[in-house]
Amino acid sequence: MKKYLIMLLVLVMAAANAQAQGRKSLRINEVMVQNDSGYVDDYGRYSAWIELFNSNFAPVEISSIFISNDPENVKKYPVPLGDVLTRIPKRQHVIFWADGNPSRGTFHTNITFTPGQENWIGIFDADGSLIDEITIPANLLPGQSYARKIDGEGAIGDPEAWEIRTGEMGNTVTPSSANVLRETNKKVEMFAEQDENGFGMAVIAMCIVFSALLLLSVCFYIISKIGAKVTRRNKAASHGIDLKEVEKSDRPNHDTGEEIAAIAMALHDHLDAHDRENTVLTINKVKRAYSPWNSKIYNMRDMPRH
Amino acid sequence: MSFGEFLTSNLTEFWQLTGFYNATWQHFVMIAVGLFFIWLAIKKDFEPMLLVPIGFGILIGNIPFNTEAGLEIGIYEQGSVLNILYNGVSAGWYPPLIFLGIGAMTDFSALIANPKLMLIGASAQFGIFGAYMVALLLGFAPDQAGAIAIIGGADGPTAIFLSSKLAPNLMGAIAVSAYSYMALVPVIQPPIMRLFTTKKERLIKMKPARAVTQNEKIIFPIVGLLLTCFVVPSGIPLLGMLFFGNLLRECGVTTRLAKTASNALTDIVTILLGMTVGASTQASEFLTTETIGIFALGFMAFIIASTSGVLFVKLFNLFLPKSKKINPLIGNAGVSAVPMSARISNNLGLEYDPSNYLLMHAMGPNVAGVIGSAVAAGVLLGFLA
Structure with missing residues (x-):
């Protein structure tokens, strides 16, 4: 019994780990510190934003993860439970607004950035373990974003995998869509x-x-x-x-199957040497394609009684 | 509006909805193709389990109607009944279910008893890649060429699975082509087998296969899955289900499940798969020059596959001792048309020597062909998806 309980425990731990594995594939994909004329939120305002990307090939539920811009307080903004939109489909993006106004909805955080200086941003799992982080450079101008060169690729916190997007042709800002468009x-x-x-x-x-x-x-x-x-x-x-x-x-040392069969047949024919089978009945089941649907009786109504 | 005008306008509207009003010559061509398939199945007994559903599906899919009326009846109209049934084809989940059934039906004993026969199953996959090269030459893109070439594997479910992933727009033509040639295996293969073998080779008698223990039969699907899928993980949907079905059959404790997988489930999926594949050949989508190219390539792929199987056995024989020579008539069975191509090997063997039964020997490469074509599909999927 004890052995089975241990096995069950291992399985439960493995399942929990599988959930965590899904969240570990979450990546900070693009960030804008000063949004003066770009992407508008659902209140019609220009606010700074953080784009997360599910780099996995399965959907990921992100409720109860934490987003923070304060290394001392990694649980600054918990993504609320109960919103169907917190389930990110495979290889898709979601935008969080860094407008300091969480009362506006799930995707509005209590985070604000300080333009003109380095801004750190991190995402953490429910247990407080780091999922991804990046330090946004101070020289980001209004309307410019800091984005991964290729969606979801690159090590955690590696600035080599990131670039500044100016918003010009060929170097576009891409909120809520792929950083690299593949045709x-x-x-x-x-x-x-x-x-x-x-x-x-x-x-x-x-x-x-x-x-x-x-x-x-x-x-x-x-x-x-x-x-x-x-x-x-x-x-x-x-x-x-x-x-x-x-x-x-x-x-x-003999004798193929055919030879054995020939010998057996010869014995049968000439010596009548076979088992007595007079009392053996061989019953072959005769299949009849019967169905209530082809039985006339089922098409008849009961005779009315007088 | 007078009552007469009311009647006339409604009757006119009704007339415009009928098949007679919307028919084009292409519809009648496709209906003729459907009727031909049904005739082949009923009168000539060519793969009736496949050709009757496909043939009737072609009739269903080619009833002309006004596609702009929004009646939600066409197979390509989202939410229609046919469209819902077609999801198993377009999303590719019917083929793995068929593979589950094939696994539950197949006795791999011949292959386990003589494992070297697996290589014949591998050699027949040359048909796929020969056709791939010709398809590229004809101007198809690599992904389309891969989807078309898989017809050479002679495996309908695999062809549907791969084309649904690589070239969904060509799937109808590829599926119909694959199943048509599978039905025509008795016509296509014997001349090739005669052409590439000598009379002496056709008379080679192979030793009866040794008896295979239950343990070996149980180990086969497990080891088979692990080895093949570790090499080609993209083959998991097909190979996983194939070996799973086989384990259900061989383990001896899941007889009910094996019976359901090999009978009821396979029958249900075959009906739905055949009918919806047939219905997907709507004239407007199907009658194109590409389709003619696909049929030509499919035919060529079958010929290359059968030829390479036979020639590989001849090559193999050069390295085998006299007592262990393989009859090259089983080389054609490397294509995975189970058990049709194995039966052809047997029939042809009996034609030249009435005491030379090749069926069980041919079943080895035949089932190896199923594994081989699934691996080949996995390779194409891995490279081109």
């Missing part, structure tokens, strides 16, 4: 460019297919050998004979 599938493009005639794909893929099945084949060759050995050993042990004798008796 085509890069893998397909690469194959179209590098492997025009498909020979490369054919070679690589056939190598993989062959190796997978070869691996399986070798594995089963080994398993069958081990299996045969174990069977022989068991047989030797149960019959109390030497292993070599078992091997000898296993070796066929």
Whole structure:
């Protein structure tokens, strides 16, 4: 019983860890400190914003995580429970407003930035463990954002993975959308460019297919050998004979299946040597495609009684 | 408005909703194709389980109607009954369920007894990548070429699964092409098998396969899943379900589940899959030059796959001792049209030697072909999705 309880506990811990794993994929993706003429909130105001990105390929529930701009108080803004919008679909973004006005709704935080100086921002899991953080440089001008070069990519707090977006063509500010717009599938493009005639794909893929099945084949060759050995050993042990004798008796010295069948038929025909089966009945079940729907009786009403 | 005008306007409106008013010659072509499929299935007994649902589905999908009337009846109209049923195809969850059934139906004993036959299943996948190269030559994009080429694996569910991910717009044509050629395997393969084998090779008698223990049968799906999916994780949906179904069958304690998976569940999904694939071939979407290209490529892929299977056995025989030679007539079974291509090997073997039963030997490469085509699909998905 104790063993099962421990197993159950391990499973529960694993499940809890799986939930945490999902949240660990959350990333601060883009931040704007001074929003003077850009993205408008649901109250029609220009406010600073923080964009989070779910880098996972499964939805992530972010209620009860914390957003903070104060390392001394990492639980500054808890994302409230009970809002369906806090479930971020796979590879999607969500905007939090740093307007210092949490009474306006789930996505309005009590955080405000100080323009002209470095601003630190961090997101923390419900247990207070760090999920992601970044320090926003002081030289960010109004209307400019600080964004990851590629959505969700780069180590935690690594400024190399970030860049300043000026809002000009080719360096656009992208609140609530992907930092890099992908119009085509890069893998397909690469194959179209590098492997025009498909020979490369054919070679690589056939190598993989062959190796997978070869691996399986070798594995089963080994398993069958081990299996045969174990069977022989068991047989030797149960019959109390030497292993070599078992091997000898296993070796066929005859006679294909066809030959055995021919001998049996010959015995049957000429010696009438077969079991007495007079009392054996062979009953084959006859299938009838019956259904209440094709039975006329079900189409009839009961006769009215007078 | 007079009563006469009222009647006339309503009758005119009704007339405009009828199939007769909206019909185009393309609809009649597709209806003829549907009727041909049904005829093939009923009169010629070509894969009736597939061709009857697909053929009738083609009839359903090609009844002309006014698509602008918002009647929510077309397979591509969101929320229509057919559209809901079609979700299993477009989202790709029917094929793994079919694979569950295939796993629960398939006895892998022949393969376990003679594991080297797995390589024949791998060699037949040349058909896929040969067709991929030709498709690129014809101007298809790599992802479309991959989706079309999988027809060469002779595996309908795999073809549907992959095309739903790589080229959803070509899925109808690919699915119909894959199933059509699977039904035509008895016509396509024998001439190739005769062409590439000598009479002496066709008479090769193979030793009966050894008996396989229950433990080996139980280990096979587990090891098979772990090895193949560790190599190609993108094959998990198909290979996972295939091996899961097989474990249900072989473990001996889930007989009820195995029965349901191999009978009721497979039948239900086959009906829905066949019918909706057929219905997805609406004339406007289906009758294009691309479709003709897909059919031509599919045919070529089948020929390459069958040929490479046969030639691989001949090559393999060069390295085998005389007593362990493989009859090259089982090479065609490397394509995963189970058990049709294995039956063809058997029939052709019996034609040349009435005592040479090749069925069980051919089942080895045949089921290896199922695994091989799922792995190949996983590779294409991994590279091109």
